[in-house]
Amino acid sequence: MGLDANFEEAKVPEYNLPDPLIYLDGTKVTNGKFWFRKRRPEILELFERHMYGKMPGKPEKMSFEITSIDKDALQGKATRKEISVVMENNHIEIQMDILIYLPNFQPKPVANFIALNFFGNQSIHQDPNITLSNQWMPTKIAYGIVKHRATEKSRGVRSSKWPVELIIDRGYALSTIYSGDIDPDFDDGFQNGVHPLFYKKGQTKPAADEWGTIGAWAWGLRRAVDYFERDDDIDNSRVIAMGHSRLGKAALWAGANDQRFAIVISNNSGCGGAALYRRKFGETISHINYQFPHWFCENFKKYNDKEDELPVDQHMLISLIAPRPVYIASAEKDLWSDPRGEFLSAKHADPVFKMLGTGGLKVDEMPEAHRPILSTIGYHIREGDHDVLKYDWDKYLDFADYHFINV
Numbered sequence: 001m002g003l004d005a006n007f008e009e010a011k012v013p014e015y016n017l018p019d020p021l022i023y024l025d026g027t028k029v030t031n032g033k034f035w036f037r038k039r040r041p042e043i044l045e046l047f048e049r050h051m052y053g054k055m056p057g058k059p060e061k062m063s064f065e066i067t068s069i070d071k072d073a074l075q076g077k078a079t080r081k082e083i084s085v086v087m088e089n090n091h092i093e094i095q096m097d098i099l100i101y102l103p104n105f106q107p108k109p110v111a112n113f114i115a116l117n118f119f120g121n122q123s124i125h126q127d128p129n130i131t132l133s134n135q136w137m138p139t140k141i142a143y144g145i146v147k148h149r150a151t152e153k154s155r156g157v158r159s160s161k162w163p164v165e166l167i168i169d170r171g172y173a174l175s176t177i178y179s180g181d182i183d184p185d186f187d188d189g190f191q192n193g194v195h196p197l198f199y200k201k202g203q204t205k206p207a208a209d210e211w212g213t214i215g216a217w218a219w220g221l222r223r224a225v226d227y228f229e230r231d232d233d234i235d236n237s238r239v240i241a242m243g244h245s246r247l248g249k250a251a252l253w254a255g256a257n258d259q260r261f262a263i264v265i266s267n268n269s270g271c272g273g274a275a276l277y278r279r280k281f282g283e284t285i286s287h288i289n290y291q292f293p294h295w296f297c298e299n300f301k302k303y304n305d306k307e308d309e310l311p312v313d314q315h316m317l318i319s320l321i322a323p324r325p326v327y328i329a330s331a332e333k334d335l336w337s338d339p340r341g342e343f344l345s346a347k348h349a350d351p352v353f354k355m356l357g358t359g360g361l362k363v364d365e366m367p368e369a370h371r372p373i374l375s376t377i378g379y380h381i382r383e384g385d386h387d388v389l390k391y392d393w394d395k396y397l398d399f400a401d402y403h404f405i406n407v
């Protein structure tokens with residue numbers, strides 16, 4: 001299969017979206033009580049069974065160790081903490097390391113962004129005291145990742161995507177974890193990473209309706225919240241899940257599953273994230289399953305080139321976050337992620353948010369670039385490519401201020 005894709009709006013087919021407010025038996029959801037009791041679980045189960053796979057609950061054992069703390073980080077404006085979280089199930093252990101920057105001037109507990117990263121915690125900032133990851137990662141010489149391991153040269157290589165000082169100056173904490181601590185991003189038949197911790201006797205890979213790698217990353221974000229609940233510096237009513245691209249898909253799925261995330265932010269999450277599949281614009285189900293066979297559950301492959309048969313579409317993923325605020329961001333040149341499809345998911349999730357008594361999405365039409373929409377559902381599109389820029393973070397901070405200061 002080649003990767004030819006449609007990038008022309010005129011070639012988007014006609015499609016009918018499943019209605020988030022109609023039960024599987026064809027009747028209509030009439031109020032919020034039934035949404036939470038019946039329809040929301042129905043939708044969540046469809047996403048589990050057909051797309052992301054079921055994820056397990058907490059492991060049998062979790063231990064947390066603060067491995068470093070520096071109250072004088074970033075020229076004194078922040079406290080840097082590192083925490084090793086060891087999780088054990090079926091006598092197998094896995095460790096994920098959380099890096100946290102806390103603003104020193106801000107009274108504790110503080111609101112906190114949690115976002116996974118692609119190349120190790122040391123890649124987000126030049127700070128020489130961040131522990132260098134020793135996990136497998138994709139080789140990328142330009143980033144100082146040699147023979148699948150981070151070197152000193154990888155410090156801060158992704159700092160343009162992580163404006164730590166800005167986040168701290170605005171009074172928020174930033175937490176991050178290397179996604180590969182939870183599950184390395186390659187198709188090894190699910191032998192490394194967290195999946196084997198939960199195999200039943202004789203099981204060697206997840207069943208057709210069990211989690212893939214995106215499910216595992218989402219699970220890891222949830223386990224980070226288990227840690228935050230023990231950390232007095234962090235306000236557990238103000239934890240924000242943020243993710244870019246594949247990690248944005250994971251942030252949305254984590255937020256859909258776990259109401260402890262007060263706000264969810266998707267940056268250019270595209271196919272399998274915020275974008276509607278039925279538009280078949282840019283990346284499609286068959287593209288994503290072909291290039292990344294380990295991301296979703298096995299059942300999802302049944303929908304290759306059959307998006308209209310899928311019982312859900314991504315506006316329903318957004319609706320699972322309601323009534324909590326959710327922000328979707330697109331980039332004009334990021335056509336592979338289908339910016340319009342990302343906006344339309346927000347728009348078609350709006351009836352659920354409105355039924356639950358929120359303001360929903362305050363516009364009907366997709367805004368122009370650099371005209372951010374602040375409402376319960378937030379949205380912006382900016383000029384430029386698939387990336388996370390300071391511009392994006394600025395808007396996420398505005399969105400968080402808007403909701404947290406207005407509550």
Ligand code: GCU
Nearest residue numbers: 245246247269270271283288
């Ligand atoms: C690929 C993939 C996308 C994904 C992106 C990323 O382009 O096709 O689905 O979002 O990688 O994670 O950067």
